[in-house]
Amino acid sequence: MREFIVDLSAAESFGDFVAAFNEGFCRHVSGDWHGRSWDAFHDYLSWPKEESYRLIFRAWEKSKALGPDERAMIEQICHDNPHVQVTFA
Numbered sequence: 001m002r003e004f005i006v007d008l009s010a011a012e013s014f015g016d017f018v019a020a021f022n023e024g025f026c027r028h029v030s031g032d033w034h035g036r037s038w039d040a041f042h043d044y045l046s047w048p049k050e051e052s053y054r055l056i057f058r059a060w061e062k063s064k065a066l067g068p069d070e071r072a073m074i075e076q077i078c079h080d081n082p083h084v085q086v087t088f089a
Contacts, residue, residue, distance in 0.1 A: 001050070001052065001053060001054055001085070002048065002050050002053040002054070003053065003054040003055075003056065004024055004025045004028060004048075004053065004054070004055050004056070005024050005056045005058055006020050006021050006023075006024035006025055006055070006056065006057050006058065007020055007023075007024055007058045007059065008020050008057060008058060008059040008060060008062075008063035008065055009058060009059035009062070009063070011059075011063045011064070011065035012063075012064045012065055013064075013065055014035065014065060014066065014070065015035070016065050017035075017063070017065040017066055017070075018033060018034070018035035020065075021033055021041075025044070025055065026044055026047075028048075029044065029047040029048050030047070031044055031047060038073055038077065041074070041077060042077045042080070042081070045077070045078070045081045045083075045084050046081070046083075051083060052083045052084070052085065053083075053084060053085070054084075054085045054086075054087065055078070055084050055085070055086050055087070056086075056087045056089055057074075057086070057087070057088050057089065058089050059089070060088040060089060061088070075088070
């Protein structure tokens with residue numbers, strides 16, 4: 001199973017989260033999320049050619065990049081995409 005790792009260990013702002021998501025995921029599936037649209041974030045999760053894949057958010061709990069509402073939104077979007085095995089590590 002293909003695996004993508006979004007490393008949030010150095011992320012301290014939402015912009016840092018966007019950069020980490022682009023580096024760990026979007027650029028591997030030919031994209032670049034600008035962070036302005038949750039719909040676009042949702043759409044990117046369907047871009048890999050694999051029917052299913054693993055997406056790991058490393059340092060999820062320790063990262064200061066996201067507030068509670070942003071975390072809840074990301075968790076919900078990931079939950080709404082059952083083809084993605086998500087780990088919030």
